[in-house]
Structures are given as structure tokens and as C-alpha cells.
Amino acid sequence: MEQARGLKTKTTPIPGLVLLELPVHGDDRGWFKENWHRSKMMALGVPDFGPVQNNISFNSLRGTTRGIHAEPWDKFVSLASGRIFGAWVDLRDGPTFGTLFHAEMTPEDAVFVPRGVGNAFQTLEDGTAYTYLVNDHWSLDAQAEYTFLNVGDHDVAVPWPIPLDRAILSPQDRGHPALSDVTPMQARRTLVLGADGQLGRALRQEFQGDPTVDFAGRADFDITAEEPYRSTEWRKYSAIINAAAFTAVDAAETAEGRAAAWRINAGAVARLARTAVEHSLTLVHVSSDYVFDGTAPVHQEEEAPSPLGVYGQTKAAGDAAVAAVPRHYIVRSSWVVGAGRNFVRTMAALAAQGATPAVVDDQWGRLTFASDIAAGIRHLLTGNSPYGTYNISNEGEPQTWAAIAQDVYRLCGADPGKVSPISTAEYAKPGTAPRPRSSVLDLSKIKDTGFSPPPAHSRLEAYVLSETPS
Structure with missing residues (x-):
């Protein structure tokens, strides 16, 4: 036969x-x-x-x-x-x-x-x-x-x-x-970790009303502890979104901060990656422009990591662990703005006070609003996009921090001339972490999936107007 x-x-x-x-x-x-x-x-x-x-x-x-x-x-x-x-x-x-x-x-x-x-x-x-x-x-x-x-x-x-x-x-x-x-069987759920942070709050808003998404802050699921990994019923889930991270860039250069950054951004992420492999889960992990040294004018997803400081090193290590998960999305962002303390909110407060801040004018990038990262993550998960790494920032011409600060002043009705541009070398103080000179991310890959991030200038205007009392 x-x-x-x-x-x-x-x-x-x-x-x-x-x-x-x-x-x-x-x-x-x-x-x-x-x-x-x-x-x-x-x-x-x-x-x-x-x-x-x-x-x-x-x-x-x-x-x-x-x-x-x-x-x-x-x-x-x-x-x-x-x-x-x-x-x-x-x-x-x-x-x-x-x-x-x-x-x-x-x-x-x-x-x-x-x-x-x-x-x-x-x-x-x-x-x-x-x-x-x-x-x-x-x-x-x-x-x-x-x-x-x-x-x-x-x-x-x-x-x-x-x-x-x-x-x-x-x-x-x-x-x-x-x-x-018969009570129909419900779809597997998505678990959002770090749900009380800047991105976590944006994810809560993005998935508001979706009964298949669970949110866990640090008090609910500490990614650095072993117990929640053992007690969670992973059978109920199909995906994890990790919005938890150590993001204090300058503090990461201290002895205490260095240990915390490695424990959270690398060790805990490796534990999440192992969990995803063991239970056949999709793992979504948020990365940073800090994994690059900034010598390339525009960073594509395939660029090899070259971090300058401890924060970038720990994020690169976490990325490497996540990349080993068969079903993964690494979402790389830059200059994130959302709820809580951030650069834009600080500049708006200074504008209201009539302050004259000195702001770095030789680092280039685009703002990334947390709401658009959240929307991009949802797009990747629900649109059957190929697994891998994706850059997500807002669209538009790259700017320096000083130019963005001047835009904030202008939107607040303050004199943008009060913002004094200075160099990174002039701004740096002892304990300041090194920053990439260019944080500009190429957006071609995420656009090819059908997701087009909104322009940074329109998002900035809406954000400042919503934050500024009328």
C-alpha cells in the first residue's frame, strides 16, 4: 500500500x-x-x-x-x-x-x-x-x-x-x-500587569468595559515576587500585557536603584517570559528608546541594542528574555506622556508660574502619548499582527526637548522665549544618567499593520488644554 x-x-x-x-x-x-x-x-x-x-x-x-x-x-x-x-x-x-x-x-x-x-x-x-x-x-x-x-x-x-x-x-x-x-464558554482573558502606572491607567481606559480584560496593580500582582505566579490560574488567560517597569532613569545609576532596575526590568520580566512559555500565552512587553545609544538618526526594530546607562541595559535584558517567547510583542516607545508626573505637565506648571527653565536642545525624538501606546497594543493583540518588535511613538517631525517645552509654553499662553535652550553637557549634573542623542523611532512596521499613530503636535495640544485650567 x-x-x-x-x-x-x-x-x-x-x-x-x-x-x-x-x-x-x-x-x-x-x-x-x-x-x-x-x-x-x-x-x-x-x-x-x-x-x-x-x-x-x-x-x-x-x-x-x-x-x-x-x-x-x-x-x-x-x-x-x-x-x-x-x-x-x-x-x-x-x-x-x-x-x-x-x-x-x-x-x-x-x-x-x-x-x-x-x-x-x-x-x-x-x-x-x-x-x-x-x-x-x-x-x-x-x-x-x-x-x-x-x-x-x-x-x-x-x-x-x-x-x-x-x-x-x-x-x-x-x-x-x-x-x-447552556452557558456559553467565555473567551480566555487578558491580564494587564502594572495597571496603576502611567501606561497601566491608559490601558484601563483603552479596555474600559471589556469584560475579558483583568487589571492588576503592584498590590494585586508584584511581578518580582514568586507567589502570584504560583497562585494565578493561567488557564483562564491567553495574553499578558506587562506595563510594570522601573522607569527612574537617573535613580537607576545609584546602588539601590541599580539593583531595583535589574530586579524589575530584567529578572521579573524573565520570570514573566517563562510563564508565557509554560502556559502558551502571548506576552506584550513595553520597551524603550533607551536600549539604543542614539548614534543612529532613526532607530528601526532590527537595530542591535547599545544602551548607555543602567536603565537602558535592564530594558535591553528584558527585551532579550521576551524575544524568546514564541508569541510576543515588544512595543518600543519614546518620551512617554500620560497621567501622573511627566515632562509636559512639568513644563505646563512652570509656564503657569512664569518660570524660565533651561531645557536640553541637542536630544531629538517624538513624544509618545500613553493612550496611543495602549491603542497600539490593542491593535496588535486583536488584529492578528505578526509577532515581534514594533516601534510606537506619535507621528510628526522630530523635536528637541527645548522645542517641545516652547510649544507647551505657547499652548499655555506663556512666552516661549522664557525657555532657554542648553546642551546636554551644560545640563548634566552628577548622577544624571546618559541619554541617547536621537530617540527617533521608525514607524513603518507598525503602520504596515494598519495602525497609524496620531501626530504628536495634535496630541500635545489636546493634552495641554485638558491639563490647563480655563
């Missing part, structure tokens, strides 16, 4: 449910097949779902019927022997809830069943065995998260080849609820 057919996939009316045709090779001794081949199946659109457990179910008699069970993990099922009728019903919350797909399967077939899609099988031959891979470990706690549908539900109306009154079913499967009484 030669190869019966090539590896193929078949789409179904249930999103994410994929039927596969597997090549079977055989001779007089029997047959052989590649039951799971990661790279080949990924090339055909089957997700790399990271199986961690392999189970086998043997059914001695024709007519054995199991289901309909929607499990809180993904599942890849194929036959070792016999023939079955498979039925799948979408029990996830959404527009396809209640959609049915069914097909017969032999050892030449397999099916990928995404989390929340109910699956049921009826054996059509004696001595049928099927094997299935899952990407989470079964436990009593996990079983409590199952969603069930009655195999004889009249609304779904599965066309069982062997009538259920002649089939072999467990009492439990006979007692499952009708579709009208």
Missing part, C-alpha cells in the same frame, strides 16, 4: 475547527502515519498549540457515544483504529454559538478542536481507539470549567448514524442540558 493521500486541511463552519487528512503509509505488515507534525501542520494553518498531555480512548463496541463536551483547552484528535462519526458544536460565546459540524473519521483523518468547541464521537466499528493531544493537564479544577450539551438536543439535531436509543451512553452524557440552557 502506497501513500493514500497527502496532508490536507478542510475548513469548517466553526471558526478554528480544522479537519485534516493524514497521509497513511503501509504494506503487508500494517501501516504508519505521522499523527502530529508541528511544522507541516503549522504551514497549513493548524496552530502551534503546545500539547502537554497525550490520551487514548478505547471503545470495544460499535455505537459507543461520548459527548458533547467543550473543554477549557485545545485538542488534536485522530484514530488509531476503527471508524467514528464525529460531531462538533460551537459552545463559545459569540455569533457562531450552536453551530454544528459533523464528519466520519478513520485513521486517515484528524481534527483540531479549539477550546470551547464541544466534541462528541460515536463509534461505527467494534474495537475503535482514538488518541488526543491537549495543551493543558487535566485536573478536577479543570473539569469544573467544562461546558456540556446534551447529545440529543433538538435545536442542534446531530444526525447520529446509530440512533441514541440504541447507542451506548453514560448516564452523565444523557443528562447534559439543552442548548437553550
Whole structure:
């Protein structure tokens, strides 16, 4: 017997449910097949779902019927022997809830069943065995998260080849609820860490009203402590957004600050990366222009890190850890402005006081408003953008800090001439961390995904007017 057919996939009316045709090779001794081949199946659109457990179910008699069970993990099922009728019903919350797909399967077939899609099988031959891979470990706690549908539900109306009154079913499967009484399985959630900081507050605003997003400040989840990693039910999540960071650039140059920066920006981020790998999560991590020395006039995502100071070194180390996660987004920003203390708010306060500040005029960049970082993160997560590193700043001509300060004064109705431009060398004091000369980020890659950051000048105007009393 030669190869019966090539590896193929078949789409179904249930999103994410994929039927596969597997090549079977055989001779007089029997047959052989590649039951799971990661790279080949990924090339055909089957997700790399990271199986961690392999189970086998043997059914001695024709007519054995199991289901309909929607499990809180993904599942890849194929036959070792016999023939079955498979039925799948979408029990996830959404527009396809209640959609049915069914097909017969032999050892030449397999099916990928995404989390929340109910699956049921009826054996059509004696001595049928099927094997299935899952990407989470079964436990009593996990079983409590199952969603069930009655195999004889009249609304779904599965066309069982062997009538259920002649089939072999467990009492439990006979007692499952009708579709009208099923509580749909909710989508996996997103966990935002560092939710009380400048970016964290912007993320709260961006995802306001979204019931699938959880927010955790430091009091809820300290990323430097081990306990929250052990106690969190990671099965409930599909993504982590890490908005927690040590951002005191000058303080990072002190002995105490150096230790804190490495503990938070590098060590804790590596722990998050390990968690993401272990639980097949998408990890979103926010990086900084400080990973560069600023000698390049414009920084692209592929540029090798060359940090000048401790803060930049710790951020570069965190980036390296996150880059090892298969599903990751590193979002690199510059000159962030949001709620809380920041450069723009400081300049507005000085303008109100009639102060004459000296501001650096030989460092170039663009402001990045936290609300636009948050919007960019949401765009990456919901738009199926390719994983990797993305620069996100606001659009427009690069400016110096002094030019931005003058714009703030002007918007506040103060004299911009009160801002005195000075050089970095003149401004530097003992303990001041080195800064990149150019913090300008190339935005081509994020724009290619369909996200266009708004101009910095319009964001600055709106921000200053909202912060300045009328």
C-alpha cells in the first residue's frame, strides 16, 4: 500500500475547527502515519498549540457515544483504529454559538478542536481507539470549567448514524442540558500587569468595559515576587500585557536603584517570559528608546541594542528574555506622556508660574502619548499582527526637548522665549544618567499593520488644554 493521500486541511463552519487528512503509509505488515507534525501542520494553518498531555480512548463496541463536551483547552484528535462519526458544536460565546459540524473519521483523518468547541464521537466499528493531544493537564479544577450539551438536543439535531436509543451512553452524557440552557464558554482573558502606572491607567481606559480584560496593580500582582505566579490560574488567560517597569532613569545609576532596575526590568520580566512559555500565552512587553545609544538618526526594530546607562541595559535584558517567547510583542516607545508626573505637565506648571527653565536642545525624538501606546497594543493583540518588535511613538517631525517645552509654553499662553535652550553637557549634573542623542523611532512596521499613530503636535495640544485650567 502506497501513500493514500497527502496532508490536507478542510475548513469548517466553526471558526478554528480544522479537519485534516493524514497521509497513511503501509504494506503487508500494517501501516504508519505521522499523527502530529508541528511544522507541516503549522504551514497549513493548524496552530502551534503546545500539547502537554497525550490520551487514548478505547471503545470495544460499535455505537459507543461520548459527548458533547467543550473543554477549557485545545485538542488534536485522530484514530488509531476503527471508524467514528464525529460531531462538533460551537459552545463559545459569540455569533457562531450552536453551530454544528459533523464528519466520519478513520485513521486517515484528524481534527483540531479549539477550546470551547464541544466534541462528541460515536463509534461505527467494534474495537475503535482514538488518541488526543491537549495543551493543558487535566485536573478536577479543570473539569469544573467544562461546558456540556446534551447529545440529543433538538435545536442542534446531530444526525447520529446509530440512533441514541440504541447507542451506548453514560448516564452523565444523557443528562447534559439543552442548548437553550447552556452557558456559553467565555473567551480566555487578558491580564494587564502594572495597571496603576502611567501606561497601566491608559490601558484601563483603552479596555474600559471589556469584560475579558483583568487589571492588576503592584498590590494585586508584584511581578518580582514568586507567589502570584504560583497562585494565578493561567488557564483562564491567553495574553499578558506587562506595563510594570522601573522607569527612574537617573535613580537607576545609584546602588539601590541599580539593583531595583535589574530586579524589575530584567529578572521579573524573565520570570514573566517563562510563564508565557509554560502556559502558551502571548506576552506584550513595553520597551524603550533607551536600549539604543542614539548614534543612529532613526532607530528601526532590527537595530542591535547599545544602551548607555543602567536603565537602558535592564530594558535591553528584558527585551532579550521576551524575544524568546514564541508569541510576543515588544512595543518600543519614546518620551512617554500620560497621567501622573511627566515632562509636559512639568513644563505646563512652570509656564503657569512664569518660570524660565533651561531645557536640553541637542536630544531629538517624538513624544509618545500613553493612550496611543495602549491603542497600539490593542491593535496588535486583536488584529492578528505578526509577532515581534514594533516601534510606537506619535507621528510628526522630530523635536528637541527645548522645542517641545516652547510649544507647551505657547499652548499655555506663556512666552516661549522664557525657555532657554542648553546642551546636554551644560545640563548634566552628577548622577544624571546618559541619554541617547536621537530617540527617533521608525514607524513603518507598525503602520504596515494598519495602525497609524496620531501626530504628536495634535496630541500635545489636546493634552495641554485638558491639563490647563480655563
